[in-house]
Amino acid sequence: MSSSPVLPPELERIIFEMAALLRPTTIPNLMRTAWRVKNWVEPLLYRTVFIQRILSTNYRIDGFPRLTVQGLHQQASIKPPGFYQSPVKHLYLDCDPWFDAVEEVEYLLKVCGSVEALALVGNPRLELTALSADLLPYLRRLKVHFVSFRGGWGVQFTHPSIRNLTHLELLDVDWHLHTETLFAGLTLMPHLTHFAFNTLPYTFASTLRAMCDGLRANTRLSHVVLLSWNPDELRAAEILAKDIRFMCIKQVDYRADWVRGADSGHKFWELAEDFLVARLLGRVQRSIYIISSVDYSWRI
Numbered sequence: 095m096s097s098s099p100v101l102p103p104e105l106e107r108i109i110f111e112m113a114a115l116l117r118p119t120t121i122p123n124l125m126r127t128a129w130r131v132k133n134w135v136e137p138l139l140y141r142t143v144f145i146q147r148i149l150s151t152n153y154r155i156d157g158f159p160r161l162t163v164q165g166l167h168q169q170a171s172i173k174p175p176g177f178y179q180s181p182v183k184h185l186y187l188d189c190d191p192w193f194d195a196v197e198e199v200e201y202l203l204k205v206c207g208s209v210e211a212l213a214l215v216g217n218p219r220l221e222l223t224a225l226s227a228d229l230l231p232y233l234r235r236l237k238v239h240f241v242s243f244r245g246g247w248g249v250q251f252t253h254p255s256i257r258n259l260t261h262l263e264l265l266d267v268d269w270h271l272h273t274e275t276l277f278a279g280l281t282l283m284p285h286l287t288h289f290a291f292n293t294l295p296y297t298f299a300s301t302l303r304a305m306c307d308g309l310r311a312n313t314r315l316s317h318v319v320l321l322s323w324n325p326d327e328l329r330a331a332e333i334l335a336k337d338i339r340f341m342c343i344k345q346v347d348y349r350a351d352w353v354r355g356a357d358s359g360h361k362f363w364e365l366a367e368d369f370l371v372a373r374l375l376g377r378v379q380r381s382i383y384i385i386s387s388v389d390y391s392w393r394i
Contacts, residue, residue: 107134114138118158137181144353145202146188158353163198170205182206186353189216203229211235211261213352218242218266228254235261235363237352240268240276251279261288261363263321269295269305277308280315288363290319296330309337319366321345328384335383338374341366342384351387362387 101109107130114121114135121139125132144160161169170178185206187199203209210232218239236259243264256262262283267276280286295301309318320331320342334340343362345351355361369385369392372378378392385392 103130110134111138118142137177140178140181142184142186142353143182143206144186144188144349163202166202166205178205179207182209184211184353185209186213186349187215188349189214200226200229208232213237214242215239215265230255234259237263238265240264240266240272244272251282256283258285259283260285261290262286263290263292265292267291267293269293269301270298273301273304273308277305277312280308281312284314287315288317288319288366289315290321290362292321294320294322294324294327294330296324296326302330302333306334306337309334309340315339317363317366317370319343319362321348321362331383339370340383341369341373344384344386346387368393 110124110127110131111134114124115138118139118141121135124135125139140159142158143166144158145166146160146162166178185202187202199214203212207229209230212230212233212235215237218241231254233255236256262280264276280289309315316339318334318337318340320327320334320340322328322331322342323344328342328344331340331342335342343366345362351361355364365385365387369378372392373380373382382392
């Protein structure tokens with residue numbers, strides 16, 4: 095009889111899966127432990143996937159898979175059927191101006207059928223109108239260019255693909271033309287509580303006032319965030335900061351913040367929640383509404 099302790103397989107699996115989830119960067123090493131361990135933890139490696147049209151040699155996020163669409167095609171062909179259906183919860187599609195194939199986007203969303211958080215960035219001309227309405231039944235968080243959103247799912251704010259969103263981040267909103275329409279539409283999204291954007295019409299006082307009116311009318315929103323480094327935008331945002339739900343974050347690396355945050359929970363949304371609570375409790379002065387994504391001194 096062996097004197098070495100032997101754990102029940104069920105307990106062993108729990109331990110390895112916990113280790114993998116606590117430190118996803120260790121998963122490739124854990125996979126080398128034994129075949130059974132590889133089968134347990136490999137799906138967890140793909141909880142968050144970063145897709146590029148062409149893999150950039152000068153940009154990577156350690157610990158997270160980077161694939162091209164073609165690479166995912168190849169991987170899916172050698173994996174067990176439906177391998178990516180359940181594991182992939184967070185999908186970041188880093189498009190470029192030449193990536194406009196809706197068929198490829200639809201393929202990705204079909205292969206990764208349980209996505210809860212999705213980022214479609216890099217090409218504002220990417221048309222979403224052709225996407226099937228039933229592709230994203232579990233989607234809760236979306237980051238997308240406003241032009242794509244307005245031209246696709248945003249035409250009807252009750253579209254099945256966005257109806258259950260709780261977090262929405264819109265890029266490059268044309269506030270001059272769409273302030274009232276956008277805020278009216280957001281009120282039609284029954285579960286939306288978190289709204290972020292990355293531009294502000296700082297030279298147009300009337301548009302800023304319309305944004306204030308839109309915020310006041312939407313009592314469901316609990317967190318409203320401007321992501322910007324522009325000093326003019328940050329100064330102009332003071333008028334919005336009269337609303338206690340509003341704040342600004344100077345985001346250092348939006349890709350890494352999204353990818354790492356989707357997996358660990360420590361991204362700008364959680365930072366915003368912590369800051370607004372601290373301000374509400376008086377731990378942060380009410381007049382402060384701008385923080386950095388890498389500066390946590392206000393927590394002291």
